[in-house]
Amino acid sequence: MLRKLVAATALCLISATTVVSAAGYGEEREHTMEKIGGAMATLGKVAKGESAYDAEGVKGALTTINTSIGHFKTLFPAGSENDSKEASPAIWANKADFEAHADKLAADSAALLAQLPADQAGVGAAMGVLGKDCGACHQAYRLKK
Amino acid sequence: MAQRAVKVLAGLIGLGVVGAGAFLFITRPQPWPAEHWAQAGAGDAARGAIVFSMGGCVSCHAAPGAKDDAKLTLAGGLALKSPFGTFHVPNISPDEKAGIGGWTLAQFGDAMTRGVGPGGEHLYPSFPYGSYSRISVQDVADLFAYLKTLPKSDHVAPPHELGFPFNIRLAVGGWKFLYLNDKPRVDLANADDKVKRGQYIVEGPGHCGECHTPRDALGGFKTDQWLAGAPNPEGEGRIPNITPGGDIANWSEADIVTYLQTGFTPDYDSVGGSMVEVQQNMSKLPQADVEAIAAYLKAVPKR
Numbered sequence: 001m002l003r004k005l006v007a008a009t010a011l012c013l014i015s016a017t018t019v020v021s022a023a024g025y026g027e028e029r030e031h032t033m034e035k036i037g038g039a040m041a042t043l044g045k046v047a048k049g050e051s052a053y054d055a056e057g058v059k060g061a062l063t064t065i066n067t068s069i070g071h072f073k074t075l076f077p078a079g080s081e082n083d084s085k086e087a088s089p090a091i092w093a094n095k096a097d098f099e100a101h102a103d104k105l106a107a108d109s110a111a112l113l114a115q116l117p118a119d120q121a122g123v124g125a126a127m128g129v130l131g132k133d134c135g136a137c138h139q140a141y142r143l144k145k
Numbered sequence: 146m147a148q149r150a151v152k153v154l155a156g157l158i159g160l161g162v163v164g165a166g167a168f169l170f171i172t173r174p175q176p177w178p179a180e181h182w183a184q185a186g187a188g189d190a191a192r193g194a195i196v197f198s199m200g201g202c203v204s205c206h207a208a209p210g211a212k213d214d215a216k217l218t219l220a221g222g223l224a225l226k227s228p229f230g231t232f233h234v235p236n237i238s239p240d241e242k243a244g245i246g247g248w249t250l251a252q253f254g255d256a257m258t259r260g261v262g263p264g265g266e267h268l269y270p271s272f273p274y275g276s277y278s279r280i281s282v283q284d285v286a287d288l289f290a291y292l293k294t295l296p297k298s299d300h301v302a303p304p305h306e307l308g309f310p311f312n313i314r315l316a317v318g319g320w321k322f323l324y325l326n327d328k329p330r331v332d333l334a335n336a337d338d339k340v341k342r343g344q345y346i347v348e349g350p351g352h353c354g355e356c357h358t359p360r361d362a363l364g365g366f367k368t369d370q371w372l373a374g375a376p377n378p379e380g381e382g383r384i385p386n387i388t389p390g391g392d393i394a395n396w397s398e399a400d401i402v403t404y405l406q407t408g409f410t411p412d413y414d415s416v417g418g419s420m421v422e423v424q425q426n427m428s429k430l431p432q433a434d435v436e437a438i439a440a441y442l443k444a445v446p447k448r
Contacts, residue, residue, distance in 0.1 A: 037413040040413040048403075136421075143381060143418070144417070145382050
């Protein structure tokens with residue numbers, strides 16, 4: 001009975017991995033970037049005065065950005081070059097530089113978590129810093145659809 | 146019989162000479178008369194810095210790979226691949242020998258607004274004087290003053306590598322005859338001052354149409370498709386349609402302003418590719434100018 005269970009579980013896991021590999025990393029990349037976008041939206045609403053400043057919300061958004069970009073970095077292994085139209089071949093040609101861009105966003109969001117922006121203006125300034133990180137990577141590594 | 150043939154032949158040759166003469170006359174380089182530039186007031190470099198940001202000069206004229214402040218050394222050298230061949234961007238630093246340090250305002254202005262070089266030659270419209278023709282005399286003078294404050298470079302770019310017949314500079318006169326003018330790109334009835342200012346920026350120094358408007362086989366704009374989007378000149382994909390009927394149809398004027406100032410779209414996607422540098426330039430413009438651009442984009446015909 002136990003052997004059957006182990007065998008069944010193993011089979012499920014293997015199938016799941018195969019399904020992910022078959023689908024490729026494209027969807028996961030987009031999903032992760034959208035998570036970052038959602039966090040930016042939270043910050044953006046505070047910066048624009050559309051929602052009130054709330055320390056927990058700001059902290060949560062910065063944490064999401066920080067963990068998401070770390071995960072994003074792992075979605076470009078060798079062999080996944082054709083998984084999405086927007087990922088430039090330059091990513092694999094300049095892997096270290098691409099990863100450095102991801103690391104910069106991670107470092108900048110971590111620094112902001114360590115010294116949390118305290119008000120609307122602070123959040124606005126934070127978005128300027130993070131937005132520059134987005135732009136720098138997108139300029140070199142994101143293709144138009 | 147032979148006499149008639151000779152007369153016909155002579156007549157045809159005569160017509161040919163007249164035709165060629167007419168062609169050369171119509172397509173001759175046409176710099177402005179000297180009085181045009183004499184009316185400029187003293188150039189104001191601070192105002193010129195704004196024109197510089199609108200014009201996006203850095204994107205082509207900075208040395209390839211230069212970053213941050215090094216981008217202000219306009220040494221040239223970038224290779225621009227096109228369907229007509231490869232253009233090599235020149236040095237426009239204030240260096241007296243390799244750059245424009247020895248140029249007069251008239252020479253600079255004729256290059257910017259008429260596509261005529263300092264030796265009276267046609268310049269290729271890969272330099273977007275087709276748009277810059279709309280820049281005012283004073284803005285040209287201010288820009289010239291600003292450029293003279295930038296660092297010098299002695300770099301000399303190689304000549305362009307163009308295939309036949311595009312390597313015949315005289316032929317550019319034909320292109321100018323067809324396409325060069327300083328008229329408004331679109332007719333905007335009841336445009337208020339804000340929209341008019343936006344029209345000046347976008348159609349002139351902003352030269353947004355150079356990427357956002359589709360072109361015909363000779364590289365001229367399909368003007369009835371103004372800002373309606375085009376194939377990406379640098380590779381795959383499309384440059385977006387930025388008319389009210391296109392990719393930003395659901396954006397408010399405030400959304401457009403936010404995007405130009407921060408790079409964030411209304412759903413917090415972030416600007417990419419060649420637009421990043423444009424957005425960085427736009428973020429340096431005065432608030433009123435960015436609002437004017439947005440107002441104009443909401444006023445142009447839907448495509």
